[in-house]
Amino acid sequence: MNIDTLIHARWIIPVEPDSRVYDHHSIAIDSGKIVAILPASAAMEQFSALEEHYLDRHALIPGLINAHTHAAMTLFRGLADDLPLMQWLNDHIWPAEQKWIGPEFVSDGSRLAIAEMLRSGTTCFNDMYLYPDHTAEIASSIGIRSVIGLIMVDFPTAWAKDPDEYLIRGERVHNNFRHDPMVRTAFAPHAPYTVSDGPLQRISTLAEELDIPVHMHLHETMNEIRQSIELYGKRPLQRLCDLGLASSRLIAVHMTQLEPYEIETLGQYGIHVVHCPESNLKLASGFCPVKELIEHGINVALGTDSAASNNDLDMFGEMRVASLLAKGITGDSTCLSAFTTLQMATINGARALGMDDISGSLTVDKAADIVAVDLGTISTQPLYDPISQIVYAGNSQLVSDVWIAGKQLLRNHELTNIDTAQVLRKTQSWKEKICQQIPVT
Amino acid sequence: MNIDTLIHARWIIPVEPDSRVYDHHSIAIDSGKIVAILPASAAMEQFSALEEHYLDRHALIPGLINAHTHAAMTLFRGLADDLPLMQWLNDHIWPAEQKWIGPEFVSDGSRLAIAEMLRSGTTCFNDMYLYPDHTAEIASSIGIRSVIGLIMVDFPTAWAKDPDEYLIRGERVHNNFRHDPMVRTAFAPHAPYTVSDGPLQRISTLAEELDIPVHMHLHETMNEIRQSIELYGKRPLQRLCDLGLASSRLIAVHMTQLEPYEIETLGQYGIHVVHCPESNLKLASGFCPVKELIEHGINVALGTDSAASNNDLDMFGEMRVASLLAKGITGDSTCLSAFTTLQMATINGARALGMDDISGSLTVDKAADIVAVDLGTISTQPLYDPISQIVYAGNSQLVSDVWIAGKQLLRNHELTNIDTAQVLRKTQSWKEKICQQIPVT
Numbered sequence: 001m002n003i004d005t006l007i008h009a010r011w012i013i014p015v016e017p018d019s020r021v022y023d024h025h026s027i028a029i030d031s032g033k034i035v036a037i038l039p040a041s042a043a044m045e046q047f048s049a050l051e052e053h054y055l056d057r058h059a060l061i062p063g064l065i066n067a068h069t070h071a072a073m074t075l076f077r078g079l080a081d082d083l084p085l086m087q088w089l090n091d092h093i094w095p096a097e098q099k100w101i102g103p104e105f106v107s108d109g110s111r112l113a114i115a116e117m118l119r120s121g122t123t124c125f126n127d128m129y130l131y132p133d134h135t136a137e138i139a140s141s142i143g144i145r146s147v148i149g150l151i152m153v154d155f156p157t158a159w160a161k162d163p164d165e166y167l168i169r170g171e172r173v174h175n176n177f178r179h180d181p182m183v184r185t186a187f188a189p190h191a192p193y194t195v196s197d198g199p200l201q202r203i204s205t206l207a208e209e210l211d212i213p214v215h216m217h218l219h220e221t222m223n224e225i226r227q228s229i230e231l232y233g234k235r236p237l238q239r240l241c242d243l244g245l246a247s248s249r250l251i252a253v254h255m256t257q258l259e260p261y262e263i264e265t266l267g268q269y270g271i272h273v274v275h276c277p278e279s280n281l282k283l284a285s286g287f288c289p290v291k292e293l294i295e296h297g298i299n300v301a302l303g304t305d306s307a308a309s310n311n312d313l314d315m316f317g318e319m320r321v322a323s324l325l326a327k328g329i330t331g332d333s334t335c336l337s338a339f340t341t342l343q344m345a346t347i348n349g350a351r352a353l354g355m356d357d358i359s360g361s362l363t364v365d366k367a368a369d370i371v372a373v374d375l376g377t378i379s380t381q382p383l384y385d386p387i388s389q390i391v392y393a394g395n396s397q398l399v400s401d402v403w404i405a406g407k408q409l410l411r412n413h414e415l416t417n418i419d420t421a422q423v424l425r426k427t428q429s430w431k432e433k434i435c436q437q438i439p440v441t
Numbered sequence: 442m443n444i445d446t447l448i449h450a451r452w453i454i455p456v457e458p459d460s461r462v463y464d465h466h467s468i469a470i471d472s473g474k475i476v477a478i479l480p481a482s483a484a485m486e487q488f489s490a491l492e493e494h495y496l497d498r499h500a501l502i503p504g505l506i507n508a509h510t511h512a513a514m515t516l517f518r519g520l521a522d523d524l525p526l527m528q529w530l531n532d533h534i535w536p537a538e539q540k541w542i543g544p545e546f547v548s549d550g551s552r553l554a555i556a557e558m559l560r561s562g563t564t565c566f567n568d569m570y571l572y573p574d575h576t577a578e579i580a581s582s583i584g585i586r587s588v589i590g591l592i593m594v595d596f597p598t599a600w601a602k603d604p605d606e607y608l609i610r611g612e613r614v615h616n617n618f619r620h621d622p623m624v625r626t627a628f629a630p631h632a633p634y635t636v637s638d639g640p641l642q643r644i645s646t647l648a649e650e651l652d653i654p655v656h657m658h659l660h661e662t663m664n665e666i667r668q669s670i671e672l673y674g675k676r677p678l679q680r681l682c683d684l685g686l687a688s689s690r691l692i693a694v695h696m697t698q699l700e701p702y703e704i705e706t707l708g709q710y711g712i713h714v715v716h717c718p719e720s721n722l723k724l725a726s727g728f729c730p731v732k733e734l735i736e737h738g739i740n741v742a743l744g745t746d747s748a749a750s751n752n753d754l755d756m757f758g759e760m761r762v763a764s765l766l767a768k769g770i771t772g773d774s775t776c777l778s779a780f781t782t783l784q785m786a787t788i789n790g791a792r793a794l795g796m797d798d799i800s801g802s803l804t805v806d807k808a809a810d811i812v813a814v815d816l817g818t819i820s821t822q823p824l825y826d827p828i829s830q831i832v833y834a835g836n837s838q839l840v841s842d843v844w845i846a847g848k849q850l851l852r853n854h855e856l857t858n859i860d861t862a863q864v865l866r867k868t869q870s871w872k873e874k875i876c877q878q879i880p881v882t
Contacts (some may be wrong), residue, residue: 082774328725333725
């Protein structure tokens with residue numbers, strides 16, 4: 001049978017249906033989809049491919065899914081660190097955003113972010129930011145899979161002046177990309193404390209009509225809870241339930257403040273949780289009870305949050321910290337095993353975004369979203385268990401090759417579809433402009 | 442003036458006397474020592490060097506000091522993960538050790554560890570393991586700085602049969618390396634629960650006589666505390682005080698269980714603490730109260746612990762996790778700033794090991810233990826603050842060049858003094874032997 005691509009690998013870790021690891025197997029790809037996973041010897045007999053790859057010290061894993069980020073903010077990476085949250089926002093991030101955000105900033109920042117994400121094995125990202133049409137455009141042109149948040153806040157920004165305009169512009173973005181196979185959209189009301197009841201109710205209705213998810217920061221800090229009780233007489237999750245937003249469409253990001261009965265609520269409605277451990281630690285927001293959530297059958301995905309609060313978009317670091325932190329916090333060194341953590345970064349992300357039919361695992365008929373991890377280096381030897389090695393000793397620099405929908409976007413550590421030198425030049429020029437305004441050490 | 446080496450760098454971060462960052466400066470090196478740090482233009486006028494390096498997108502930092510590891514155990518990296526501590530030790534690590542530990546295992550494991558440490562910017566490590574003479578020998582022949590633990594436990598091992606023999610063999614190692622400028626020794630009684638009062642008292646006396654530190658696991662888990670109270674009627678720190686071991690010679694590793702009055706005790710005696718955040722999290726041991734220790738003026742260094750419980754020897758990961766975890770645990774996002782964390786990984790380590798007169802900062806007359814970090818990559822751009830970038834967005838793969846005592850041991854990411862292919866071959870052969878014994882997935 002003639003096909004597009006054959007990848008022969010030392011190990012294949014499909015993630016579904018379970019934690020099995022295939023030795024010396026191959027993935028056959030045609031028209032962007034996985035058509036077979038089989039022993040290398042059989043693959044060479046059955047298939048004749050236009051392109052063949054021999055990765056004899058590598059593991060193939062499903063493309064990583066960054067379930068929460070603000071890609072364009074990568075241009076603010078490390079702009080202000082070691083500050084209290086409100087000082088960080090009020091004195092640094094918001095003034096910088098007010099001054100600089102526009103179509104060009106968002107395009108250039110998104111391109112920088114996508115370059116970093118591809119180099120570290122991320123094949124799909126769930127974004128929330130202003131000028132989402134520009135992030136969508138850049139992502140689509142490069143070929144990375146994305147879920148673009150149709151941002152909404154009560155107050156005016158450079159993108160829209162009021163909730164009506166956010167909705168109109170958001171729906172326009174949705175329509176413009178509805179036939180793009182690599183771009184999906186989600187409503188993205190920023191947070192319970194920045195969006196009032198009226199707009200949230202409209203989003204609830206529209207999300208059903210358009211059949212898209214709702215992506216929202218939720219229960220990020222204790223302060224958010226206090227403020228909600230003061231203003232609405234209830235905790236934010238209860239308020240969303242009352243507004244009709246609690247459902248399996250809801251992608252609830254952070255969730256560091258949860259009462260036991262709220263964990264039940266999440267399970268009851270099938271709400272997805274996105275855990276961002278590095279951002280939560282760095283901003284001292286609190287701890288998402290991941291072990292308990294998983295025990296209650298709740299789908300938990302992983303996100304990096306923005307590079308302004310992380311300070312990278314590296315899902316390997318996020319996996320490692322997620323697993324270590326859960327063990328440390330619960331006192332249970334067996335929880336969030338390497339495999340559970342890898343599921344969070346792949347299939348759970350796909351489920352949260354409603355695309356587990358096309359990505360999140362290496363399965364016949366799914367899109368060929370594949371990452372090759374080189375486990376033959378000094379820092380990943382000896383190797384007793386590939387999954388353990390990836391999560392506990394792995395790092396983004398081991399990612400050698402990335403395919404999305406069968407198209408190779410990283411080849412032997414080099415981006416095939418992004419001019420790295422140009423990205424670095426543009427980033428440097430933004431840095432110089434931004435530094436003129438804000439004194440930095 | 443004729444000298445050996447000139448390194449011109451985009452930034453130099455000396456760590457002492459403070460958090461200053463020099464732009465476009467150079468380090469002049471002669472006979473293994475730093476002779477000057479000055480603007481690049483002045484350096485080119487004043488010095489004529491045999492070797493010159495131009496690192497125009499790099500920051501030079503002091504060599505990182507891994508203040509607690511068990512180098513040879515790197516051969517057990519990922520052998521058994523996601524297990525309770527005692528099951529991990531009883532069913533996996535100890536049987537594997539009993540079966541395999543010997544001079545060849547320790548030599549090969551140490552070489553693998555040193556290769557990883559050099560590639561990730563570590564120029565000095567504080568070790569504790571059996572056959573310390575072999576680790577010392579390998580470290581010395583490669584040229585990395587080491588403090589070799591003269592291991593002691595009550596029970597027999599392949600290395601010695603009883604406390605007397607541990608002491609005799611330990612003193613022999615001390616004497617054999619006393620004139621080696623790159624090797625120092627420390628007494629290394631394993632832990633309060635594995636060494637009884639008599640041997641500890643003798644170590645206390647001998648450490649004074651030989652003028653060397655005492656390196657010990659201390660207050661690692663709640664269980665250790667409980668056991669000590671049961672057996673000795675007091676907590677381990679109090680027991681060490683009573684045995685005369687509390688002093689500025691003592692390097693106390695882990696310290697996850699501390700009462701407020703014990704923090705006072707540490708300060709009073711000038712005891713050094715080594716924080717191993719990734720190991721403590723992974724084994725769910727507890728949290729070292731680093732913020733409080735620093736506020737009490739206690740010297741806190743950083744260590745990776747062994748690759749069997751980490752699972753790497755990467756001090757960049759350790760810095761990042763140390764800083765994030767402290768913020769998360771205390772709820773104070775301003776604590777363990779990037780600079781404080783970099784101090785922990787450099788000058789504080791040197792202080793703990795009693796070698797801050799020769800390493801730990803880029804200072805005239807200190808040894809040229811220098812690491813070049815490439816900050817010009819996609820994942821470290823834009824760059825507003827080099828120190829912040831190193832700690833929060835840095836990773837070990839940014840380390841391009843390493844000098845120890847002026848000798849270049851890593852050049853453009855390649856080890857100059859270790860045959861990487863041979864290390865990988867030997868590691869693979871150990872893995873095959875070990876796997877024959879222990880079924881792995």
